[in-house]
Amino acid sequence: MFTHVKSTIRHITPEPLNGRHLLKVVYVVLEPQYQSALSAAVRSINQNQPDIAIEISGYLIEELRDPENYEDFKRDIAEANIFIASLIFIEDLAEKVVAAVQPHRDRLDAAVVFPSMPKVMRLNKLGSFSMANLGQSKSAIAQFMRKRKKKSGSSFQDSMLKLLQTLPKVLKYMPMDKAQDARNFMLSFQYWLGGSSDNLENFLLMLADKYVFKREKKNSETSVQFKDPVVYPDMGVWHPLAPEMFEDVKEYLNWYSSRQDISTDIKDPLAPCIGLVLQRTHLVTGDDAHYVAMVQELEAMGARVIPVFAGGLDFSKPVDAYFSEEHGKTVVPLVDAVVSLTGFALVGGPARQDHPKAIESLKRLNRPYMVTLPLVFQTT
Template identity: 55%
Template sequence: MKWSVAAAAAAIVSQASAFVPTHVSSLQVPNFVSHSTLSSNTFTSRSSTYSLSHSLSSRRNVASMVASPPSPGLFTTSSPDTKRVTPNNENGRTKFKIVYIVLESQYQSSLTKACEKINEEQGNVCVECVGYLLEELRNPENLEKFKKDVGEANIFIGSLIFVQELAEKVVEVVTPLRDQLDAVLIFPSMPEVMRLNKVGSFSMQNLGQSKSVISDFMKAKKKENGSSFEEGMLKLLRTLPKVLKYLPSDKAKDARSFMMSFQYWLGGSPENLESMLLMLANEFVLDQDNAVAQEKIAEPVLLPDKGIWHPMAPTVFETVSEYNTWYNNEHAPAAGIAKDAPTVGVILQKSHINTKDECHYVSLIAEMEARGAKVVCIYSGGLDFSGPVEEYFYQGTKVVPDTVINLTGFALVGGPASQDHPKAVACLQKLNRPYICAVPLVFQSFTEWQNSELGLHPIQVALQVSLPEIDGAIEPVIFAGREGATGRSVPLPDRINLLADRAMKWASLRSKTNAEKKLAITVFSFPPDKGNVGTAAYLDVFGSIWAVLRELKKQGYDVGEIPAEPMGLMDDILKDKEAKID
């Protein structure tokens, strides 16, 4: 085995909103490649992903990038009309209207099923429901439809509204209509959107602006452990009884309705959402004579806030020991997985499990296990995944996974909301394992992405490629798409296979000696054929490579014969078109 130096065109053109993807062909052979960007040609012939690498030093940079004017081919062309449910006939029933807007589409299928069941089975009430993906509001025609629908609605629901300019549109539309709406339910979103919350006398209009039981509780929790607003909401939900006793009786009742709605929403299944809608209909739409019988409204059915999930398991496991007992004694033997098999840790988004929109997760898990790997799949109810990583990826002081894949596509701490990169970096440094952040398409359907001349949506580049890279993530492979009509997640088979192969390659490195490992170095050469190989302002590129080679040789890597001095290395590279040291 010889050390090869790949002199490839590798440049980022530093102009506003202009990013030139780099071609890194060496991923096909080495077990390791150091890179900052991946071109479309690395994985498929289609334009797939761009990376801003570490040129984004703060969320302000991201905000300026995502606020650029829309360009053809960038944004979704989906319509809210595909997410509209109406009763076939009212038959004298009381009809109420729900309008919802979400960042991602996994709730679309659950809400559609819940509304269809109400319309089929309920004798006194029926529902019209229309949903919007946040990105659809960029289309002026959709924005006008949104205004009209909200104006006709009884109940408005929003969740994960974290794109600033679109959050402003939501606030602008809903605020003047807030008083006429029976209920406004905003689940974890930007604070200015959360202030729209209103359920009867319960309101969050002054959230963060004045003293209240809720704002004091949230501030205390944040001061106590540095948790985010979203984590504070979950803690508030768990301590609801303690909070309600400080509220007047009418506000306590309405606050309970909000928190019950939040619990149903977290539950995510069609059954949970059906119960939520019937509860709200009883409280704000139907009179007592026509109310839905209380026994027909089920209590929320929730998964634990965090846990270890597996599609073949009978339950979610809350401890490593419980999971290991089931996996090692029952599942692994049945699946033919060896006791000493490499282990892949997988980080999942709970909402996809709740809503049963987990087909893309199941596909990857199946491919990993088919390759002989064990899997440990963890999730969190909030947006901070560092806690579950600490709890479930260790046995005592021993790190369990050989490779970690984050399938949420978001930063490890804070998701699409407010990232805490230092906390994420500390968590990942302690773990000290290859950390791959795979990308599910969020702002485009699979067909839209496939047909786009520009590839991945630029907001998704910022949220799901660049910000995870700041944590330390590598290899942003698009692995799943959104089906346009239903919103269901669809695994992309070639990408699933690639992701599984890459995870296994990374895992295999842990059992190899340094002499068995292959590495590649890419150097700057842009424009090509202009004498720019290895050029860089105030940097000694070939001297640096020469020093790295010497250190690698000390650590046992097979680098062949190294030239006696950096100039010899430069001559070898520039004069040999294959750039090899023999």
Template identity: 35%
Template sequence: MKQKRTSVAKTDSPLRVVLVTLDNHVSGAWSRAALQLSSQAPSLNVSSHAATEWDRDPAALHATRAAIAEGDIVIVTMLFLESHIEAVREALASRREHCDALICCMSAPEIMRLTRMGRFRMDTEATGALALLKRLRGGGDKTGRSAGAQQMTMLRRLPRLLRFIPGTAQDVRAYFLTLQYWLAGSETNLARMIAFLISRYAGDTHAVIRDAMSYEPPLEYPDTGLYHQRLPDRITDDPKLLGKAAKKAVKGTVGVLLMRSYALSGNSAHYDAVIGSLESRGMRVIPAFASGLDARPAVKAFFMDRGEPIVDAVISLTGFSLVGGPAYNDTDAAQEMLEALDVPYLAAQGLEFQSLQDWESSSVGLMPVEATMMVAIPELDGATGSMVFGGRSERSAGEKFDMQPAPERIGRLADRVARLVALRRTPVAERKVAIVLFNFPPNS
């Protein structure tokens, strides 16, 4: 922890912190974090840029490249798609040796290799402290925990191990601390991350701001936990607390899988609407999340008891496979988990690559990347009932890029789930089966 004077830093030279990431899910929290820091450093210039904007808005890509070209501290995350990588790789490479720090996380290898933080560079051979990076790959754990859980444990442990090792190890430690701040990306942690990076890496040109900055360690949140807007802190890992906040079940229980990052950043209006709509239909809702992109720990912890399901249906609102994300998926592992769960499993989509208004006016509907990532891959797992339930809205009254619900579609989703729950609770002899024959090829 670093504590310094809290007087306002005065300088004529703006310090530019630039975030380049896949989508806008932290944009609201990021701008609020920047506002927090503005009291310490009025000349601080903080911006965020989402790759999902670039295809539909060439001006957004131009603004991203311009921001990179002037950025003093540049942070890059979640760039996996080739079109996104190629759009900014040259700009990042050109800026690398001229900025104070370039931090690339959770992206394709060609982006990760551009990382430069003090003496730590990812394009050099991993030796000494740098070799510890390989430990984050997981494996070798005898407890049966997922690779994501192993990696999160190691992520917390490494900064403590590296704390007293001099030299490059301190920059490696800074990299891992940055990951900790980002992966627990609440408004508070994002502000602390920005302050930490400025304090450590801002150059002498911005010494006034650098020396005025104070920061705290990352706030820790559950890796696997529960979310509800009526919880005191909105997040917990105690099912008893959820029981006090959520409405009691009348007609059944529904598990809802969420993205931890959206819940932490406060960008959750679309989730709240789904939860509320299900509760209004007499459902007990268990909204759960897991760290990383493997939802199995949440399923095992909160949707099952002693290997048996305690829910009547599960809805995934993550937009990804049950096990995997934009860069990979493990269909076999997902199918094994769903087979053990043995309840209806639906996947609904929140739009990030386009706005709700763009989608509604489009003759195409979902973009190819959305149809692949959000529909086709989850269906390989065994998901059904794909439908859009919310997304970014150009008519948002709050933060421009925060997610908004699509009320009519959420109502349809809740009705569909309620009927599936009722069917599951109906004795087998009383169920009615309809068969629909698909006329393909036509006129045959």
């Protein structure tokens, strides 16, 4: 059962404008953790930017089942400059999004859709960049996009991450204008994956500068200043008190043993050790209070904690990488039990799961595996 929430609670209107250019943004996402980060980003822009202000309306995809919310969504889209969507993989709701946005796509200054069903991905529009253009190209990026129909939600997002890493090689096959717009799309994805309010603020400023502000003020030398995205590890070990995310479990354990706020009993390698599996998006967006509470409670009970995360939906990767270590041909577990806090299967997302791969990973580890009952949009 999805709890009914009025989308108007996420609506932010700047006041006063004081002569600034007003930009209207509408977003629809699967993951509720982006709401607070986007709201913080918009409030910062409205407080600090001298030339631009943003009015934003946000929706969780399941909220579009409510007729009143859906009418509000269509009304907001009709007035928007920019449309943003992410992880729209539910067939009937994807159709609702397309039906609402498609009639206004040509008028929108920008439409940015991150991993979603192909019909929703085709709404993408950044200057000359679109999914249709890429599909007609002979470039490496076109081959990638043509394969997207065969991908589940998790593998498609993993493929997008790989494409980010190889982007410079891909863009050389494209005409200059299309290459720049394709680069801006992938840059947008980096901002989005970064997830912090600072990254999302610069994401919105980049879109305003490249696709709204300059077009409407062609004779003005004024431009919107924005910073490059801050990139966080796609996979690693996190702790609420650590100065950084760790990509090496030995470095994490060295930091853990150097802590002054825990007893020597917890630092003992023989102390009970619990592995936690977390969603990266909750960490980078700052929506991590439930993770912090779990770590604190386990440590208060005398357990060491190794909280790991992944950017895609294949959580077997951090389980394999961080919960055990190899001694010759022998795999020695570092944890006594594993608890998943993700709300997903170990491998896969809402669209599809890979149970055999998950089973193989847990067999190798050979430790008890438990799944919490998260108070979010789904349970495992």
